[in-house]
Amino acid sequence: VNFQPVSLTGQMPREEREKYRITIPDVIKRIEEQTNGQIYRDAWYPVPFTVAISEFIEAVTGEPKLMMTNHPACGMATYVFPVFEQLDGRRSVVRFIPITDFVDVDGFYNFLMEKAREIKEERKNRWLTLLKVIARLPSFIEKNKQPPGINLIGILRKIILQRSYKALGEFHYKSLFLGMMHFMDLYNYDVQRVMRCNIHYLSPDGRVIPFCTYNVLSDIYRDKIIKESSMSFEEYESKYGKGLIGVESKHRRDIKKLESSEIYVKTYEPFFHRFRRLPASVKQAGQ
Structure with a gap:
């Protein structure tokens, strides 16, 4: 589930903006309230927190990995594990267990960053270091507090050793990802956030433009680029052929x-x- 706090782009009076404005912390507090404290505010982490996993996998494989190094104010996320029971003959969710209830997330983060540094800077054997990480996994997970039917140690071992979508899929199949990203408006446009953006538009002239820059400063970027690059349906068909747009191009599901x-x-x-x-x-x- 991905929440998006509303971006109030446009010329909205200050009093109206204050009335409708909601921020990432506001959403997190409301989720805590509306789940009766099950998904509490301390279960959330900024998106760049995932860099520890990327850094370690990159150090082990020697291959560049995607680093979610966007500004910490841009997004927050957590994982929760639904607990099911049979109610009135149906399988229903009765509560949620945040990953922070049984995993030392901060300790695991620091440990992975330390091991990545040892491989990259101290030139320690990457395969021996990998085995040490696998061996230490149980120390970060309280098995007796795990949700029913979850073996997180086994799942994490597969993710680290196999490094495949299949291994990641097992984790996501048993958990529920909760995230949010708050895009900026003219009144809170932050250049530092833009400089660390990880969602971009590629313009026809080859420029790579940060998401908020493109949409918030629309007169300079989005609207101007669309106007300069657009063409009529007739022009498009004469250039690329018929049947590529309109009714003829629509996908029809069976x-x-x-x-x-x-x-x-x-x-x-x-x-x-x-x-x-x-x-x-x-x-x-x-x-």
């Missing part, structure tokens, strides 16, 4: 094929009792 797929049935089965019309494949199976 609903029956979609509903009969295994992943569709598996995903929506818990909600079939709310469906007005069951998929044909489910009806046939029931018969």
Whole structure:
């Protein structure tokens, strides 16, 4: 779930802005209140906190990795683990357990940064260091506080050793990512944040423009670029050919094929009792 505190771009009077304005800390406080303290404010971390994992994997593999080094004021995130119970014959979420309840997140961050530095600066053996990290994983996780059915030590081992989307997928399948990013407005435009932006637009003339710069200073960037680069449908068709835009180009889904797929049935089965019309494949199976 990704929350986006509203950006009030445009000429809004100060009193109106103060009325509708909501910030990242405001959202975090409301989530804490509305979950009765289950997802508390100290469970959240700024996005650049993930750099420790990238730094360590980069040190081990010797290959450049994506570093989420954007400004800490731009976004916050956490992971929570839903706990399910059977209520009225249905599998329902009864509570959320933040990752900080059973993981020493700060300690793990500092440990990974230290090991990355040892490999990069002190030239320590990367494979031996990797084994040391794997061996130390249990010290950062309180197994007795883990959510039911979760073996986080095993999952993290796979992520670090395999470094694959499949390994990451297992973690995300069992957890719920909560994040938020607050884009800027004219009244709080911050050059330091822009200088560390990690979401960009590429303009037709080859410029790489930070997201907030492009949209907030729209007269200089977005609107100007769109006006200069746009063309009519007729011009586009004469240049690139027909059938690429408009009705002819629309994708048409095969609903029956979609509903009969295994992943569709598996995903929506818990909600079939709310469906007005069951998929044909489910009806046939029931018969």
